[in-house]
Amino acid sequence: MFRHLAVAVMALAAVTTATAAPASPAEATTRLVPAADREVAFTADGTTAYGTLHVPRHRAGQRLRAALLLPGSGPTDRDGNQPPASSPDTLAQLAGALDGEGIVTLRFDKYGTGRTGLGAYRDHPEELDYPAFLRQARAAYESLRDQPETDPHELLLVGHSEGAMTGLVLGGTVRPRPAGLALLQPQAIRLLDLVTLQLQAQVDEATRQGRFTPEQQHTIDAAIDAAVTSLREHRPVDTTDLPAAIAQLFEAFQGPNARFVESDDAVYPPDTAAALRPGTKVLLTCGTNDAQVPCATTNALTNALRHAHTGGPGRVTLPAVDHLMHDPDHPSTLAPSVLGALHRWARH
Incomplete structure (x- = not known):
């Protein structure tokens, strides 16, 4: 009887062992990990920066393509907002689209x-210049590269407005080089040239509405041109002939923001395209309703990307899309044409 009992116990042990055996490598790779967000921290210039890493649903152990999202100008946070005045969630929505x-x-x-926050620049914010933001973005790229879910050979840069210019500069200097860039409504000319275009377009509209006479418009336009020349030549700006709001802007440009404005204006985006790796897949979007970055301002950059032998899809014009990538039917979400352009770029 004991012999039969021992055999039974051994058989039971064999069954128990079989059911408790670890999954095979093939079984492990088929296990799906749900999509999740987690807080990420990295350091640049002695300041710890914080962000959100979003990882889509994937197979356990799978390495995925990964994109660094770069915000536009001004105090724009990780979601693409400038609270409390503006909360379009531009970057958060891009993260959702790329998921x-x-x-x-x-x-x-x-x-x-x-x-x-301001971190190491808390007591001297006037020392923040454009290269400081570039160094911060570079540290973010390196942090993304080192995440366990990312494929370091399939890194991407996705920038909106000024962030697109930042992505363009990084694209030719970071290691490893990115496989692709999405330049969404990009700052594609020098900063002060873009400011001039924007301000003079606003003055033209005000003249059309009867708030300025044609003679006043001519005077203001000339004063804007002179103010930009003075900034670039490091001379005081004469604001005598400028409307109050425009005068205040130029006073800020030569005051606490002087270092940033000068260093940002020194970058001519088309010149940076030559450093991109040939074959880099580039998407450049412009919206026909974008008053901040009109499509015509991207012509030189589009040509430079072609001469740099970058890959497609290239420039995509988005009908009725504004600077925040909305259209009249989608005033608070990314327009379908934007999502379609991103999808085509991602397929490349």
């Missing part, structure tokens, strides 16, 4: 926003 393409995203609070 659908199976792409990991990292978005972060740039200097002066969110959990990051």
